[in-house]
Amino acid sequence: MRIGELSKRTGVSPRSLRYYEAQGLLASTRSDTGQRHYSDAEIERVSLIRQLFDAGMSSRLIATVLPCVETPADPGTVELAFAVMTRERDRIDADIVRLVETRDALDVLIAANARHQAEFSTTPGTAARSA
Structure with a gap:
């Protein structure tokens, strides 16, 4: 099939x-x-490639994992694919931890800003200063 048909079918x-x-x-x-x-x-194969991309893998990592599909009986290839996917999952887990820490730090700043806004809006004479 030509590229247009593969595109349509996938x-x-x-x-x-x-x-x-x-x-x-x-x-x-x-x-x-x-x-x-x-x-x-x-x-x-395109469906598998999409699944791997959707799992957050780069094309470089996907190229490392795909031989597992072509030679599923080769223990070395299967072990390499497993190791690559496990390392990628561990990297994503570490990213999640960093993102949660970053979000928590931002929440502290948002709360401080909200307190400041509340104090500012209840201070007498603030309406005159802001006008």
Whole structure:
């Protein structure tokens, strides 16, 4: 099938499909006129690539994990994919901790600002100063 049909069948834009191919995530054959042709198996591969992107993985990490699909019986490949995904999950967990700490620090500042606004609006004569 050509790129337009793969795009339609997967819901992934032709531009993204070309990017996947440039990153080594997807393969096609070329016609004499240079048009890309994909096998039906590429539909499932695109779906897996989307799942990996949706899980927060970069194309570089996805390229590391995909050989697990191609050679599922190779223990070394399976272990590498597992290690990559585990490290990525740990990185995301650390990011979540940092984001929660950042949000909590911002909440402290928001509360201080709210107290300041409340004090300012109840102080006599503030309406005259703000006018």
